[in-house]
Every structure is written in C-alpha cells, then in structure tokens.
Amino acid sequence: MLIELDFSSQKPIYEQLYEQIIFALARGSLKPGEALPAVRTLAEEIGINLHTVNKAYTLLKDEGYVSMDRRKGTLINKFPIHTLHPPSLLLKEPLELLVAKSRLMGMKQEDFLTLCQTIYSDYKED
Amino acid sequence: MTESTFIFIILLFVFTLCFLTFTFSQKFSRPHQCFGVTLNENYQKNPSILNITRQFFRYSTFIFIFSLLLALIGYALLSEDTFGLAIPFLIILTMIGYFAVYIITHNKVKAFKKNLKEKPIVPTKMVVDTTFIQEKLRLKNIFKILFSAPLLFNLSISLYTFYRYPSVPDLIPMHWNFMGQIDAWTPKSFFTLLMPSIFSVFLVIMLLFTVTSLFNARGKLNPKKLEGSKKELLIYLKCQAFSIYLLTLSISLMFASIAFATFTASAMSKPIMLIFGALLLAGVLLMLYGTFKYNRKRSPKTSEEEDFSYAPEDDDNYWVWGSFYNNPNDPSLFVEKRYGVGWTVNIGNKKGKWLLAFLTLFVLLSLSLPLIL
Numbered sequence: 001m002l003i004e005l006d007f008s009s010q011k012p013i014y015e016q017l018y019e020q021i022i023f024a025l026a027r028g029s030l031k032p033g034e035a036l037p038a039v040r041t042l043a044e045e046i047g048i049n050l051h052t053v054n055k056a057y058t059l060l061k062d063e064g065y066v067s068m069d070r071r072k073g074t075l076i077n078k079f080p081i082h083t084l085h086p087p088s089l090l091l092k093e094p095l096e097l098l099v100a101k102s103r104l105m106g107m108k109q110e111d112f113l114t115l116c117q118t119i120y121s122d123y124k125e126d
Numbered sequence: 127m128t129e130s131t132f133i134f135i136i137l138l139f140v141f142t143l144c145f146l147t148f149t150f151s152q153k154f155s156r157p158h159q160c161f162g163v164t165l166n167e168n169y170q171k172n173p174s175i176l177n178i179t180r181q182f183f184r185y186s187t188f189i190f191i192f193s194l195l196l197a198l199i200g201y202a203l204l205s206e207d208t209f210g211l212a213i214p215f216l217i218i219l220t221m222i223g224y225f226a227v228y229i230i231t232h233n234k235v236k237a238f239k240k241n242l243k244e245k246p247i248v249p250t251k252m253v254v255d256t257t258f259i260q261e262k263l264r265l266k267n268i269f270k271i272l273f274s275a276p277l278l279f280n281l282s283i284s285l286y287t288f289y290r291y292p293s294v295p296d297l298i299p300m301h302w303n304f305m306g307q308i309d310a311w312t313p314k315s316f317f318t319l320l321m322p323s324i325f326s327v328f329l330v331i332m333l334l335f336t337v338t339s340l341f342n343a344r345g346k347l348n349p350k351k352l353e354g355s356k357k358e359l360l361i362y363l364k365c366q367a368f369s370i371y372l373l374t375l376s377i378s379l380m381f382a383s384i385a386f387a388t389f390t391a392s393a394m395s396k397p398i399m400l401i402f403g404a405l406l407l408a409g410v411l412l413m414l415y416g417t418f419k420y421n422r423k424r425s426p427k428t429s430e431e432e433d434f435s436y437a438p439e440d441d442d443n444y445w446v447w448g449s450f451y452n453n454p455n456d457p458s459l460f461v462e463k464r465y466g467v468g469w470t471v472n473i474g475n476k477k478g479k480w481l482l483a484f485l486t487l488f489v490l491l492s493l494s495l496p497l498i499l
Binding site: 004006037045049 | 252342343344352437461
C-alpha cells in the first residue's frame, strides 16, 4: 500500500490518512484479514503524533472497514462491510454536496454521471 | 618504544581521523543540507556559500594544527600516566573546537538563507510504502535473533566466572598496556571479576537497541523512483546493521579474552587481539562502504531526480544549531543527521530525553572511572 500525504493541504493529516487507506482498500492493495501497520510504526515512519494515526484508524473502525484486535493489531474486515444503515442512506449526504457543487459549476447531469461511471470502473479493473 | 610514544602515535591517528571526518562531513551529508541548514543544491554553488566553505576549511585546519600541538606538548611535558589519563580530555577539547567551527559556519549559512529574496521551494508531499515498513520489521527480527548469539556468549562467560571463582588467585590483573602486558593488579572480588562480562552484556544490549532503532527510523523514499530508492535504502540499512553486528562480535571477543586473561593472570592473547581488531576494521570498512555507496546513489544528478518528499526533519525550525532535533510531535527516536552521516536523537519526546540523559551519564561515568580507580 502506498500512502500519499500532502502537508501543505488544508485537509487534516488524519483525514488524508483515512482517505488513502480507503482508496487502497477499494483498489485491493490491502486484502481482508491483513493488518494495517501498527499505530506507532506508521507514526514514526511519517513523523506525526500517535494520536493522528489513532484518529484515522478509529474513524476506519467506526465505519466498519477495519476491526481492532488487541494482539493482532488493526485488521481489515471482509467486504462488503457491515453497516448499520443501507449504503444509499449513508452516501446520500456526501453525494448531495457533490451534486450541489456540480450544479453550481454548471455541470450537466450526464457529465456528472459519466464522471461517476469512469471513476467507478477504474476501481473495477484493478 | 615507550608507552608515551605509543600514546602519542595513537593520538596523532585519532586527531587526523577527527580532522578528516569533520572536514569532509559536508560531502557525506544528505543533499539539500548545507552545514545543517536546508538549502537547495543550486544555492550551494553560490559565491558567498563557496566563500563560507573556504573559510570553514581554514578554521578546521587551524584546529587540526592546534590539536597536534596539544599532543606534542602532552608528549614532551607530561609523565606516562598523566598523558594516558589526559587522552580523553585532549580529544574532547579538540571536538569542542571543531564543533565551534561548525556552529560559526552553520550560523553564516543560516544568515545567508534568511537574506535570500526568493525562499527555496520546500517539498510538502510524502509517500509511505507499507511493504517497505514490513521489510524493515522483518530485518529487525532477523537481527534480534543474530544478536542473541553474542548475548548468550557473554552471559555464559558471566556464569563461567562464578564457576571459576574459587580457583582464581587472590590478586588479579586489572589493566593491560597497549602491548597486551599486565601493568596493574587488584584484589579478587566478584565485582572485579564480573566487571568485563557485565559491561560487555550491557554494551551488546545497547548495540542491539541501536540496530532495532535503525530499522525503526524513518526511511525517506524518493516518490519519483520508488522501487530504486527502496532497494538502495534497504542495502544501506543492512550494511549499517551488519557493521554494528561485527562491532558487537569484536567487543564480545575482546571482553571474553579480558575475562580469560583475568582468570589465568596472563598477558592478552595476541591472535585474539588480532581477530577482534580485524572484526572492528571490517565493521568500520563495511559502514564506510555502505554510506559511500548510498550517498553517491542518492545525490540527484538532475533537478528532476531530486527527492521531493516531505519529512518533518527538513524543517529548520525543529533544529537547534542544525545538530539537535527537537520535535515533540514526532514519535521517532532517531532521525537522519543533517551534518555528516548517521542518526541523531529526537530530544523533543520523552524517550529521546531519557536516552540523552542516560548517554550523558554513561559518558561521564566512563570518563571519571579511570580517575577514581
């Protein structure tokens, strides 16, 4: 797994870390059952506070992508992950913001859907 | 040859080594580091930087001549024993001189950077490869197993000491001169007999700790040639770890032969002295080879090859005099040095503070021990 971080970005590091791990999971560079690097190891490799890494891992755990085992560390769950609510309900809010933005930018519905399709199929191929 | 002459020759050798390592440290430093200040390679060809470098060479040559004079004065005026005791202090005095020269140069480069109209571009992106982390963890575990051999060896010598204790004469040798002949005796006690092996066990643990820290330290990968830089860095780490391992074997062997020479009240065995000298030399050569190879590969040939990767230790604000790294947010214990080769302790976190305090205590103790005894 490759993690790319931008330290000049407005986005907090823990959020970037969280997103990078989700991308890696969706691409399959990390397989279910495998462990994420230990919090301390990753924090030392990047040079950031342990809490920052912990925050990202906790976020991933809360959303059901990983589960924490006291001995084995942070393990990747089987896909599809279990969610309390149906995905359509969970994704509605973040998607709504993107749709609103696309409208304000003058994007057509077809163009928006094509973009979604391209990105989705990118993940399928890998 | 008298012992004074021998000490004098050793001092000349040490001072020359100090001068060479100190003066050429900049050549071995990471690219973008100019006397402990983060500076783009292009600026390093700037006339004022070249002028600062020339002045630096003049100053360090002056310190070198001064150190040689000190050695000569010591040789001519001091008695054999005082000259022997004075060695560490003469070396420390020279080191302080070199460090002062470095700080003067460092401050000049800092002032130069401050006056630059165009601030150098600082990389903000970083790539972390988890397979690289896994490989480092694997190597760390291998070295832990390798280190168990000298550790067990030293522990068994400690046990053997207990077994041999009754048969050892009441007066035991406690010091050998440079030629391996006994020149000081001490009454037998568990403390005096066990000292070498306990000290050796302690050193092996310290060196094992150094090796594991080496593999925990942050590896800066070049995002533009990821696989290549990963491989180079791993070879470099292996060279460093193996050279420390050779050093550990050499030390174990030396203390073992001290222990045996103590039991039998004999001179140091020449072949064994040769073996641990050879191991030590092999370790040093391996370390130099690995470092040299790594630095040559790492220096960018074109501006496109530059490793534009962010690391917190590239920020000047976290450094005191470009030599002490103080970043409380970074949990790493060791980070790569800015001036010269190797690693330095992060004094910003608790672990680093403890290590620094411990090392200072250790150095002070080992310096004062010969004075007390």
